[in-house]
Amino acid sequence: MDYDQECDVLVVGSGAAAFSAAITAKEKGASVIMLEKGSIAGGTTMRSGGGFWTPNNRFQKQMGIIDSKKDATQYMARLSYPQLYNPDDPLLGLTQNDFDLIDTYYDEAQQAVKFLEDCGAIKTINEINWTGKPQVDYMDHLPENKGIRGRCLYTQNKEGKLSYGGELIKQLRSWATSNNIPILTKHEVKHILRNAQGEIIGLEVLKDGQDTLNFRAHKAVVFGSGGYTHNTKYMLHFQRGPHFGGCSAPTNTGDFIKMGGEIGAKLGNMAGAWRAQLILENAIKHPEGVHNIFYVPGDSVLEVNKHGKRIMDEKRNYSDRAMTHFVWDPQYAEWTNMLVFMIFDQRTATLWQGFAPYPVQGTEAEHIITGDNYEELAKNISSRLKKLAPHTGGFSLSPKFLENLRETIDRFNRFAVSGKDEDFGRGNFNYDREWTTFPPTISGADWPPKDSPNYTMYPLSEKGPYFAVILGAGTLDTNGGPVINKYAQVLNNFDKPIPGLYGAGNCIASPTANAYWGGGSTIGPALTYGHIAGLNAVAEPVKQA
């Protein structure tokens, strides 16, 4: 076969996982080419908060925070595999490979970050939250967590400030470009090429949607591409319940599942995802946009289901919050919480304006449903649902919605006054108070209110208008796909590594399973296993074509 281009290591994708693999391989002496399906580099990382969850990092050490291997791995194992977790078992109750991926993560995450810092690819910074403390994890209150803080790192920009995904990509891309790693956009990988021995030797690529090119990798191919959020058939056939989109790069259609499947890669964690609730109507109208509701901002705000009942602590993290949508009703054969309704008042909409889903006051926002009172609000939610019926299987409010909504709000208001959420413990957790509840977006607001014993809740105004937004489950991206081992090697269906094939990021079966350990739980493993893939790819023997 003639090859259009050759190098030691081919890297697919251009998000955190892909850059980490490419930079590591390059720094270790390999020639590297990156292949990106989209028209710009950056993948889903570009759209993200850009944090990377890094246990036992140097900032923690500087601050005297002890983040031992035992504590960190117990937290990870417990959160990822609650039904298996067993602190008395050497593997903590997990399978060998699932355990190895977590065990290795603790050791290598900080090393991966250090490597990228040392070679000058990124500058990092830790997060101090608005209350002045190092940031907490998403399940900081679990006994296994030990309340350990400061695991989430970010990129530091030129001004020394904490920055998001755009800056992370900017720094990584800048290093790659300065070090002569070609980043070929609009290069869609179509097939994985193998030699007669079944070793991976390159990729078939469609350039600009028209030219088929063959790329030769002398040593290895690393997939650091995306999940399958934008493949509606895969979402239907693999996920645990109905989703309505997600904020991943629109090019994330599960290509590695298809191509890996073609050559016998074993799939894992296929019902897994990084999840969030999203604004249903906007996701239907603009599937490629970012409509995730990462936080439920403010205090006089709650969520109810079709029966008008609360189903969770609304200050929980986005990923676990979205999991509450997958409740099956065996009486009527429907997903009870498939759509939920975020309810808030004028004061909250004003104070936190501009923070989604609240529009800047005075601007139009079609996703907001309004009512002068609860009765009108319920009626208007109902009509809106009727319009959306072709997209939702005709999902509708139950006859008791209004009656229950009134009771629910009375009850919520009483909790807000007492400071104690007797149903879901809203505000009991550091995460609730320090991460998803934060001061108003408008300046000069007198907040928290002096009469609030628990500033995560405040009674809704006695007078309307009231507002509602329809939320459905969505993803940041899925995180199931071909299974890797602790060397980031992709395994075949008989648990043997496929020679020359590596994976990291959202395209593979995540070491996290279905858990979101803390801020940066997506990019942390992406950087880490990308780094491990890069190291091992360089050490591979040259394969015969």
Added chain:
Amino acid sequence: MDYDQECDVLVVGSGAAAFSAAITAKEKGASVIMLEKGSIAGGTTMRSGGGFWTPNNRFQKQMGIIDSKKDATQYMARLSYPQLYNPDDPLLGLTQNDFDLIDTYYDEAQQAVKFLEDCGAIKTINEINWTGKPQVDYMDHLPENKGIRGRCLYTQNKEGKLSYGGELIKQLRSWATSNNIPILTKHEVKHILRNAQGEIIGLEVLKDGQDTLNFRAHKAVVFGSGGYTHNTKYMLHFQRGPHFGGCSAPTNTGDFIKMGGEIGAKLGNMAGAWRAQLILENAIKHPEGVHNIFYVPGDSVLEVNKHGKRIMDEKRNYSDRAMTHFVWDPQYAEWTNMLVFMIFDQRTATLWQGFAPYPVQGTEAEHIITGDNYEELAKNISSRLKKLAPHTGGFSLSPKFLENLRETIDRFNRFAVSGKDEDFGRGNFNYDREWTTFPPTISGADWPPKDSPNYTMYPLSEKGPYFAVILGAGTLDTNGGPVINKYAQVLNNFDKPIPGLYGAGNCIASPTANAYWGGGSTIGPALTYGHIAGLNAVAEPVKQA
């Protein structure tokens, strides 16, 4: 390559799907060999109720029951895809392939049964339930169902009586044997063999766990094997929540996922299963046994979760009931309903004795937890859970369990007196009254009680002892795997049929998705797509080896 045996059509497995394919192919003139991994033929069908859900069957026609294509397909589509269902869409809101599988099912199910009857393989009979009516579906009350009865058929034995899975297998096997179809047990298929063009030409088989044999199929291979219930890693990596086993043949470890994956078959419906609650402790002790609780027998019986609260109408069907176990708690990162507790009194245990989970009175049954009163019962459940901790991630009762249990039982007792279950509508549905509630197992019992306005519920005795059984989610079997089209051809990852490869039964992505349409929803599609596979396999051209 030398082949140890040759035929036109190789069939893998020996349950309903496999026999249907084998008998069809043989009757149409092909030479056929069946390969069974286990030491006896019959697969999961052998362990089953043996019904086959057959819309518009001849018994319905005889009884004047009109079961139109429109009504039946709308019911199937609505139940299988509630989030997509759209009656105004030509595909009812489904994808083309998912729709085709349902559409074809309506037409072919009755034909498949007729074919097997006409060739003398089986004799069939319809079910008249204990109330004297043709049997109802599992969601008979959905508007799309139109209350249509009589879709579930069974095998008729020599005495003209309705019979179960054992008899179905006996009849099928008898025909196969009489017609010279070898049924080779202890023949475990290990790999699918292909020629240079990628066409399927045979199977590599391990005989008696030691000899590797190559079987040549001139025309086609049909997989009619099982799901992956007994592969704990697959259960963990594909299912929507924690399961603790299932009643499928112990050999059902997802072999077709592995082998199909090896040759590039596309996977689908991977989070799907036929489900049931099962007796946790027995499933842990004897994973290969049948511990499913298909019905919650009796009237003074209910189920509560770790908070002591009811979560469903306990008279719903086993598959949907098990779905209630997958509720995620975003506050404490655990599966709230992972284990639930079936609570009942002495009267119920006596009246329905011998029907699982109630032991025959006087016999020992370790899975029964006893308490003289509710306090003692709660205490004893708690201690039992402590012992089980290594198997359950330390699942435990919440501190409010006893208080809530008392309230829950008071409330249930009030519902039983009024006849109206205000929370879940128990007894509102024909299915509840005619299928899962039935007269006592002991003769001469005066039942239903005259003071019961709704015989699905009766107040628990004011005096103990009381009893509990710990239930977890399990399967009859999973039903995800390689995707087929309406011709039962297995598709590759690019949606093209793999030449010469067919599939049916629990080993493939089920046409039902995650729904259980009615009695026989497992074996109906198995027989039907097995039959379709058999017909098309015979018509295949001979492949070059």
